[in-house]
Amino acid sequence: FIPMLLGTCGNTGTQSATMVIRGLATGEIESEDIFHVIKREVFVGLLLGCVLGIFGFVRVYISLQDLWLSLSTGLTFLCALVVATLAGSSLPLIFERLKLDPAVLAGPSITTIMDMLGLIIYFEMAKHLILPHL
DSSP: OHHHHHHHHHHHHHHHHHHHHHHHHHTSSOGGGHHHHHHHHHHHHHHHHHHHHHHHHHHHHHHHOOHHHHHHHHHHHHHHHHHHHHHHHHHHHHHHHTTSOGGGGTTHHHHHHHHHHHHHHHHHHHHHHTGGGO
């Protein structure tokens, strides 16, 4: 289930970064709006994480009939998508505030960051939810 998770997190983080970078370029977002933008994007990540977490949970449970793996996968979607939107929305704003080009973060940078963080979240979730029940 790792490719499904990492692909979703990379896309979510990249989309969040793209929306913020576009807002900065058009003047709709100022670097002073950092907390409002991050709060809005994290809320979107939370909603998306809940929906995809439920789908992930059901998909794994139907496939393997393993409650703890299903729970681990569903909660990983929730946590990782919140982190993806947090990273995707905050990093361009931080770059803007540091007078660096926020577009440098677009695409591969956010995807790479989220691949690493997504794996860490998945394995930590599995360690705490699955290993105690083996």
